[in-house]
Structure formats: C-alpha cells, structure tokens
Amino acid sequence: MPRQCDICQGARAIIRRPKTGQRVCKECFFRAFETEVHNTIVDNALFRRGDRIGIGASGGKDSTVLAYVMKTLNERYDYGLELFLLSIDEGISGYRDDSLETVKRNRDQYGLPLKIVSYEQLYGWSMDRIVEAVGRKNNCTFCGVFRRQALDRGALMLDLDHIVTGHNADDVAETILMNILRGDIPRLGRCTEITTAGDGYIGRSKPLKYAYEKEIVMYAYLKRLDYFSTECTYSPNAYRGYARQFIKDLEAVRPSAIIDIIHSGEAMKVASGVAMPVATTCGRCGYISSNAICKACALLDGLERGIPKLGVSRSSRDADGAPARAGGAGAAVEPVHFERLRERALALRRQRLGGAEPEPCDAAGAACRCAGTECQ
C-alpha cells in the first residue's frame, strides 16, 4: 500500500525530505519548502517594503528556484518588492551563452525584467580570453573576483536596494569547511551570515541558506522549472571538489550534518586579538578593498601587462619589478569608477521619484555621462 503524506495524511507521499525525514506529498513539499524560505526572509528581516531586489540569476537550478520562489512569495505574502533578474555574462562560450538563454526564458516565464552585465563590457576581458592568457589553472580566481564586483556594478546600474543569491545550505557548509581548511579567518566569520554588508555597497543575502541542495533539485524537477544544468567548461576548483564530496558523504551518513555544519560555523568565534584586514577603497576603481588597489584591478593590471600571474599569488611584492611583457595582451577597458556608478544610481532614483530624466548618453569613453550603464 502506498504510504500517505506525513503532513496532510491524504495524498500519497512521494518524497522523503532529507532535512526532516518526513515523507510528504508533492503539494505539502512545495508548501513546506516555500514556507521555510518565507520564514528565513521574515525572521531575518531581509527586505523592506518597496525595495528593489536583484536576483542573481545564472540559469542554474539554485537561482532559477530562487527566482521562482521569490516571485511566488512576493505575491503570496505581499512583500511589496520590485524584483529584477541580474545576470553576469562571464563570456564562456558553450556554457554561459547557453545558460543565459535559459535566463531569458525565465524572464518571459516569470515576467521579471532582466539585466545582463558582461565581463567584456565591464573589464574588457571575457573569460574565454582570460583563459587563453592565463591557462586553465588559475582562471577560477579571475572569474570569482570579477563576478563579485560585477554583481555590485549591475546592481548600481539598476539602482537596486539589495541582491539575493541562490547559495544553498550545501554551498554554505562547503564554504565553512573551505575557510577552515584554507585558514581564511575573515571569511570564516562572514560566510555564515545570511546578509553581508555587500562590501560597502549593496546588501546581499542568501534566502536559500537553509535549503538543502537535494530539495532544491527536487523542487525544480517537480515544478518542471526551466533550468540549465551543465557544469562550467573550465576546470572546476579541485580543492573545492574534495569538500563537496565530503559533504555528500556526510549527508549519506547523517542527513542533518549539513545544517549541523552551518550551526557550527555560526557558533565559531574569532578570538579577540586576531588581526583582521582593514577595509579601504581601491585607489583606481573605488571598490572596497583591503589594499590600495583592489583585487580585480590588480588582476586586470596583470592581464594588461601580459603578466597574468600578478595578483593571483597572495603577496603583491612581486608586482613591482616584474618585467612587463612588451605590448601586453590588453585591450584596456578602464572599469568605471564606483563613485560615478553611485552618482548615476542616485540620478535614476531622483528620476523615479519624479525628477528630471538623467541626461541621455551617446558617447562612450571620456564623454560618457551614464557611467557605462547605457552607452556600452
């Protein structure tokens, strides 16, 4: 005899929830999953009414589920949020171009506006070209550093109040372990926070922080959500792969282990007296940084000068004195200064509140009046 749902006792149970062990029917699973995300949002007061929220959308399962659930909850509970899809085009052919097609379909399916910002446009370098220059070994460093900034840049272009990302419980647990393994104390303190200050710009949060990857996949599958499930074509971070496998093995031994790791991470306390980096702003682009020049600018500098290893290693000592290869590999695009991006965002805000439209932009380069938000 088929087993009944542990919650409604009516319909046939079709899933065993990894998190609770309950056997539930489809409808009760949807409801439980959505309610848990709702509770995470409400308990942590992630948003305020009227906020403009950007959903970091890659086309993958996590961000697709996040977009769908955010839209559903915004309507069901009347959060009063204005939602946007914000996508980064790293310029990886055979991967991102295809996944962006998925995001475009999501835009139409969910009726949400979509903004795509590309590495090419922001930095003058696509990942394909970066890999050509640096090889496959360190390219993940470039991609990660550039993405972090790119989301902030995109958010300012849209004048958003907040960004949500699809990081799930497995991702957070993995990051906690990675930070212990790498000895990254500042990040260990930060990575469990549901909302981060957004490096001084736009706040970011992870509404799926307590959602198991398994449940996200089930949710996407059972809702028949349209998502893209190919791995990045460039070699994934080998070290992270170990942590990922460890977490999967742990989950098989004890399903609560993922949440237990998150609780462990939340409870770890950095000893007083441990020196933490002091935040300042990048002298070149105005982004928050613990050095005079932010990581993205340092990496770009290396690329332009044809010494891409520059900025990859931890010390910047080798930066000076390293001979620049004649001609470099660059076709420089100076990233727009964050001050200008913020001015532009303010202008957009004034306009929305009934002010004059910001001056239209028709000239790229030095004459640009839109901080690169329109003319590029």
Add this chain to the structure above:
Amino acid sequence: MADTGAGDEQLKVTVEFGGGLDMFVKKERLQMVDGAKKAIVRMARQTGGKGTTIRRLIEHIGEDYLKASTDLFCTGSTLRPGILVIINDADWEITDDGMDKYDYKLQDEDEIVFVSTLHGG
C-alpha cells in the same frame, strides 16, 4: 607463480605491516622475523619499462596478500592515504629530484615497511 627459490627471474623483498595493517593480511602470508610480523614477498623480475617498482609491489599485495577484497590498504596500485612507506629505514618520499615515489625500483633483500597512521585501522 610458485614461491620456489629466488632465482634470477625472481626478486625477494621483506615486507612489514605496522600500525594495525597486519590485520588485513592473510595469516599464512605472515611470519615472525626479528620479533615482528613480516611477509617475504617474491615477485617476477620485470626487465622492461621501469623495472619492478614499488607500485607493482603494492598491486601484488593488493591482489595476493589481503584477507578480503578491501580498499583499506590500496586501490589498484594507489596506496590508501595515511599509510607511510619506509624503504630500508628511509621515508619513501625521499626520492631523487622529480622521481615519482611509486617508481622506486625494488632491489633484492629490500626491507619495506607499511605503517598506518589511521585510527580507522
């Protein structure tokens, strides 16, 4: 191949299993030598390629010396992480520059020790 005398075709080494590894080795393969349980291993001498390497010894032990099919000693010719190898009283990680430690070429009468540092036995 039968264990009859180490002729020119055969290589003879002594292998000790420490740190609890002896539990995984077939009893009849072990004998007391100088107060420790050891196995006398005779292997066909390989003339081609890289010679009779320690990689081949690990494989050979995995095939012929262990009690049940277990990956607690090795998987194929890869030793389980956490097991140390001591060749003639020296760490096998001391190799000539650039040489893979698995490519160590066994010599007659070599004394090889495998020691587990793992709690899981």
Add this chain to the structure above:
Amino acid sequence: MCDAPAMPAAAPARTRRTLVPNKCVKCKSAQPRVAVRQIRYCKACFVQASVTKFRTAQSKVHRPVGTKTMVAFSGGAASSAMLRLVVDFQNAWRKGTDAEPPYAGLVIGHVDESALFPDVPEDAIRAEAAKTGLVCEIATLEDAFALDTPVLATVARGSDTGSVYAQLVGPADGMSRKARLAALFAGLGSITDKEDMLEIIKTALIADMARRSGCGAVLMGDSATRVAVRAMALTSRGRGFSLPLDVGAEAQWFGRMVVQRPMREFLAKEIAFFNRWTGQQDATVPGFATGLPKSVSIGRLAEAFIVELDRDFASTVSTVCRTLQKLEPREEARTARPCTLC
C-alpha cells in the same frame, strides 16, 4: 598556498636554511631519511629536532604552579611518543640548577578500553606505562557508572548523544557495570554516536582521575593530524562552538584544570618515525570503525577526507591547526562545562 607570515612557526626564530642537495637540512652531512613538510632530515637530527620542538612548546605554556601533571596515555602511537618526550624532558632536568623542573610531578592516566575492545593489548600497554616508573592511574570504561554525577553531567552536556547523563546515572537494575556498558553502547544506533559516547566517557574518566590525583594540568596526545580530523568531525556534528576546548592547544576544563595538547606540533607521520627510531613501543588501539569502510561514521569520513587532502595539498593539516588557534569558545561552550571542582 598558505605562506602568510602572520603565523608563528614551531621554531621561534626561523632562519633561512641553506640546502645541501641530498643531505640532511640540519647536519648537512648525513643522508636524509625522512621528509617532513618537504624538509629532509637524517635519523639523528630528526629525533633531536622532535625533542627540541616538544620542549620548546612545553616551556612556553603555563601550568598551575605546584600542581602535578597528568599524561593521558592510551598506548597508541601519539600518546606513547608524548609519554616518552615528557619523561625525557623531566629526567633531563638536573637537580641543583636554579630552574624549576619542567613538571612539579607526573602521573599517568590510562583508560582501559578492553570491556568494549577485547583485542586491545592491555598488558603490553600497562607494561609500557610501568617502565617509566611513574604512578599510573587506571580507570576502566565501566567505571563511568561510578563517576561523580557532576563530572558526567558537565562533560555530556551539549553532546548530540542525547541522554548520556540519564543513561549513566540511571538505576542499575541489578546489572553489572560491564553489562550496563555493553547495553549502553548496544542501544546507540550509529557508529558515530558510539564514537561520540566513547569520547565523552574517556574525557570524563581522565578528568576524574586527574582531579582525584591532584593534577592541575592534563596533557592529551592529539597529533596535528588528529586535531584536524577531530575538528572536521566535530564541525560536522554541530559542535563548532566548542572546538577551542575540544582540540585547542591549551584550554581550561571545568574552570581550573588546564588541558594541553603538546602533540599538536607533530604530524602523525612524524610520530610514526619518532617511535620507530627511538624504539618506542606503541599499540594499535582499535575503534568502532576499525576495518570498516569509510562511510560508517562521521569520524571515519573526516579522517579519510583530511588525510587525502593532506596527501594532495601538503599543508592542509597545519593550516587547519592554525585556523583553530584563532578561534575562541563561545559563551555557550563555557557554560556547557561549568566548574565542577569548586
């Protein structure tokens, strides 16, 4: 990967070593026999360096003045090496010098686990302890049922094994302690829970022996490798809040008792070579997961994870140990183990 200069290395003043190809890094003449973190030592220099490292680390920590020190000794590789290093250190002190001896007094604390693991070579372990000539306190696992309840209550709190306390102080129903111990462990479903319970009981027994024999300090023999493994396992079991107590180099138990882990300075590999080259006997102490695949418990998974990572990324264990040194216990952890001595 992690060459950040912020961390104090084992040796206080690290001078750049001149490398002589294929010679020991220290004496620069003998053939190297072991490589530790890519540094090659000959046999004699390796043993000497280990002794120096241990003594330097032990000289830097503070023990309550005038109280004895308990050396927790299981008979396994790490605690055997520790016992030898401690005794050597104490014996190296010469009477008549101005300085105090390293330890005001030494007591060995050993937990006999043969009730659960009949294969433990208990006689050999006890003989090894007796060789030192020190007083050796011995508790059996089943002695847990005779412990003062506050010790148990405090050690067990915050654990995920549920009603440990209730089970250990509940009515005996006419059963012998050995039978109760067997029943207690049989009642635990998973090997992870059994490992957790065993750890709780052993900790409580060591703490109790230390207290009864007037020791103000306890030396635990967790190697660096073991510390990294335990940190991963504890984190995975939701016990991140108490990592500094459970694996820290120096922590306070029950308010006043100092717990030190001097073997944190050594990788499991170093300990294996040290014992081998000093002729130090050690025993293989089995556990619940011995001989079973890695997926049987969180402890085993954590061990497989760490040793595999450390094989492929050489500084993993050291980096984890350094990370742990930068954490401090949360208030919950302190209050979960209040002082039972005062």
